[in-house]
Every structure is written in C-alpha cells, then in structure tokens.
Amino acid sequence: MSRVLSNKIKISQRYDPKSGVAMPPLHDFNALWDTGATGTVISQAVVTTCGLKPTGMVTAQSAYETKDVETYLVNVYLPNSVAIQDITVTGGLVGGSDVLIGMDIIGLGSFAVSNYNGKTTFTFRVPSDKELDFVLGDQYKNAMAQQLQNRQQRRGPKSHRHK
Numbered sequence: 778m779s780r781v782l783s784n785k786i787k788i789s790q791r792y793d794p795k796s797g798v799a800m801p802p803l804h805d806f807n808a809l810w811d812t813g814a815t816g817t818v819i820s821q822a823v824v825t826t827c828g829l830k831p832t833g834m835v836t837a838q839s840a841y842e843t844k845d846v847e848t849y850l851v852n853v854y855l856p857n858s859v860a861i862q863d864i865t866v867t868g869g870l871v872g873g874s875d876v877l878i879g880m881d882i883i884g885l886g887s888f889a890v891s892n893y894n895g896k897t898t899f900t901f902r903v904p905s906d907k908e909l910d911f912v913l914g915d916q917y918k919n920a921m922a923q924q925l926q927n928r929q930q931r932r933g934p935k936s937h938r939h940k
Contacts, residue, residue, distance in 0.1 A: 782810040782890065782899050786876060787854035788819070790827055791863055801827075803854060806875035810899065812888070814879035817853070817866040823875050824849065824868055837867050853882065859903045861885065 787803040794800070804826050816837075823829070831847040846867045853861040853876075861882055871877045886903035 781873075782897070783874060784808060784810075784856055786856065786878075788823055788827055788876065789852045789854070790829060791850040792852050793862065808876040808878050809871065809874045810878045810883065810888075810901075812880060812883060814877055816879045816881045817864065818869045818871050818877040818879065819849065819851070819866050820871045820875045821868065827851065831868075832865070835867060837869065839869075853878075855901065857902065859886070859901070861903075 784807075785805055786808045787805055789803045790801040792798070792801050804823075806823055806826075818837075819829075829849045829851065832850050833848045834845050835848055836843060837846045846869050848865050848867055850863055851866055853864060855861070864881065869877075883901070886901055887905040887907075887909055888899065888901045889909055890897065890899045892898075
C-alpha cells in the first residue's frame with residue numbers, strides 16, 4: 778500500500794489558448810496529491826524552470842508555520858488531458874516533489890483512491906459526472922442481498938414431488 782499519491786504532470790506559464798499568442802513550453806514535474814492542502818504549491822525549481830514571475834503575496838499556513846509567500850499564475854496539465862488554466866498557486870517547500878496538488882484543483886472534479894489487491898491507485902476527472910458515494914453503494918448492495926434472502930426464505934425449502 779502506498780502512502781503517497783503521486784504522478785507526473787506538466788506546468789507552463791499562464792496561457793490562454795484563445796489569445797492567439799504562442800503556447801509557452803510545458804515542463805514535466807513530479808506532483809503529490811494532498812486532500813489536506815487547501816491550495817496548490819510549487820517548488821522553487823518549478824518557478825525557475827518555467828520562468829515564472831510573482832503575481833502577489835499571501836499568508837500561507839502549513840502544519841508547521843505561517844508565513845508570507847509569493848503567488849504565481851500557471852497552467853497545470855494533468856495526465857488525463859485535463860488542463861487547468863490560470864490557477865493561482867503559491868511558492869513553497871514541497872517535500873520530495875516539485876508540486877503539491879491541493880483542493881483548489883482536486884475540488885474541480887471527482888477524485889477517488891483505491892487499494893484493490895494491495896495496489897494503491899487514484900483517479901481524477903473534470904468535470905464530475907456523478908456523485909461518488911461508496912457507503913450508499915454498499916447500502917444498496919446490502920439491501921438487494923437482503924431482499925433476495927427474504928424472497929428465498931418466503932419460498933421455503935425446495936421439495937421434490939414424486940408422481
């Protein structure tokens with residue numbers, strides 16, 4: 778079982794495809810997905826590689842400290858061909874990775890984690906096409922199983938007739 782949800786993503790400078798301006802280069806980075814983070818954070822390596830310029834400052838709070846950090850506008854490209862345009866991210870330390878994907882991106886779609894047969898996988902899609910509720914799904918399956926059991930009990934044991 779993996780305790781880290783990570784994948785490769787691409788980041789570029791802010792870009793609007795409708796602008797008619799040439800698309801900036803896309804750069805590959807390792808990303809961690811963190812539902813406990815309210816916003817997406819990029820490392821100094823992302824800032825330098827993409828040639829990003831700060832767009833402002835915000836006060837960011839981590840598990841360890843509160844401090845003022847620079848903000849940047851970027852485009853994020855996920856492996857499933859989802860592009861997030863003009864998203865404001867903050868600069869900061871991202872332990873063991875280049876990018877921390879927070880709820881500002883995760884909250885745009887549906888996100889699910891599975892540990893089937895001991896293999897941890899996750900999936901993400903934008904837009905959401907339905908509400909994912911495993912508890913409700915299990916309750917439905919249990920109710921159907923109970924109905925089948927009740928029908929079988931009402932019918933009683935099968936008997937064999939002899940002619």
